[in-house]
Amino acid sequence: MRLAVFTPLDPVRSGISAYSAELLPRLARTHEVDIFVEDEVWRAWTRRATGRDPIGTRWAPVPARFDPERLNTGHFEQSEPSEPGQDGNERTGRGESDPAGSILRAHDFLPRHASHPYDLVIYQLGNATCHDYMWPYLVRHAGLVILHDGQLHHARARALLRQGREADYRAEFAYCHPDVDPRVADAVVYGAQGGLYYHWPLIDVPLRTARLVAVHNPRLADDLRERHPAIPIDTIRMGVGDPLPAGAGETPVAHDAVTHDGATRPVTFAAFGLITHEKRVPHILRALKTVPGAHVRLVGQTAAHYDVMADAKAAGVADRVTIVGYVSDEALTREMLACDVCLCLRWPTSHETSASWLRCLAAGKPTIVNDLKHLVDVPTLDPRTWTVLQARTDAAAATRPTPPNDAVAVSIDVLDEDHSLRLAMRRLANDAPRRVQLGRAARAWWQAHHTLDAMAADYERVIADAVRRPAPDPASLGLPPHLTADHTDLARRLLDEMGVAPGLFAPHT
DSSP states (O other), rough: OOEEEEEEOTTTTOHHHHHHHHHHHTTHHHHHHHHEEOOHHHHHHHHHSSSSSOOTSOOOSSSOOOGGGOSSSOOBBOOOTTSSTTOOOOOOOTTTTSSSSSEEGGGGHHHHHHSSSSSSEEEESSSSSSGGHHHHHHSOOOOOEOOSSSOOOOOOOOHHTTTTTTHHHHHHHHHOOOTOTHHHHHHTTTTTGGGGGSSSSHHHHHHHOOOOEEEOOOHHHHHHHHHTSSSSSEEEOOOOOOOOOTTTOOOOOOOOOOOOSSSBOOOEEEEESBGGGGTHHHHHHHHHHHHHOOOEEEEEOOOOOHHHHHHHHTTTTTEEEEEOOOOOOHHHHHHHHHEEEEEEESSSSOOOOOHHHHHHHTTTOOOEEOGGGGGGTTTTEETTTTTEEOOOOOGGGGSSSOOGGOEEEEEEEEGGGHHHHHHHHHHHHOHHHHHHHHHHHHHHHHHHHHHHHHHHHHHHHHHHHHHSOEEEEEEEOOOOOHHHHOOOOOHHHHHHTTTTOOTTOOOOO
């Protein structure tokens, strides 16, 4: 099939960029794939392909091709949604070794689709500003929406409000949440943002205009089906590549805090991603104070609104904290393999599936996560008792008791966060056998559920289903006018005043 894929892509700093870099070559093995990106990404890839800057030109002199080997040659800044107020030639017969497709500007989708329609459009949609450019297309050209977050409020509100489109934001809020007092939207317009976003997800527009919606977690899928029973929603397992070097076998890279010369070394904890409160960094620093000798490495970009070193100094651990900064994918893998324990915490949550956590599992690392609803089917240890959390009636593990040695991670109750995190970090810092057990179970969980082959198989199934489904009629959905308007009103008025071509915009017959 011919697929059009809208996705952020390197050099945008986005987890979904990295996700697409692993997915697209798999799709290209069985489909013809064209990739539609925002202008700056297109220019970057065209410069790589031609050595020339395409600014001011519509077509690149040589079409840029997606090539995973050319990733991470420089990145654009990309705000995270959690920050307050933000947060081309046709090809056939592609072989497995071919690039995954042409890199095209989103503006070029309409003429190409009109002249040679795609079988399916796929939108990789998440709660970040790098997805803003997709919205005009997903409303008018129904496709398969891969929803990476359970709410899009941060990004959508930012996109509309920074353009001064307060009325459009209010209209979308009312459309998505008709039973909510409209003064909530007023509060967002006037600056009361941040935490409000998590209560009202603002996702109805892409859900209702899609042929099919897919998410990466069955619990999130169940929640969406309950709220939107008429919308077809499926689940695709998220897959990540194997970070272990070739020939490493299936044994995880485990450290026992002893160097080759027999000397002890500090146990190292590492956290990955944008360094913010939402990654529970303040809690990590306070817990670190109770773990003598341990170090924390923060691998990610710092955020302007959070002074992490001020918190580290206040906790008395500044000398045991290293801010690594944003790194390439290769360096990120090295950081994961070198640390002893990975801290993959997130609260509040948009019910996203964390690719960085899955990479830590694939690396065979013990991990500490928050005990969240969408993770209840993953067997985890409660650090207060060091038994498997399987008393929850909504967890699959409740009917299949799991031995502690098969637990995949340690999970922290958000209502007992500081206490539980201290217990978890102290125990894992001093218990090398426990770290090894968790690491082995983590890698086994990745192999069973989150490989790239598993994700690719799910994509094939969901793509086939989406192609068979009819596209919703936007006119029947009662969408806010700004989403369906053709924006020719001004041109019509000017032409009418001049008496020029009054039928220019008349429908074709």
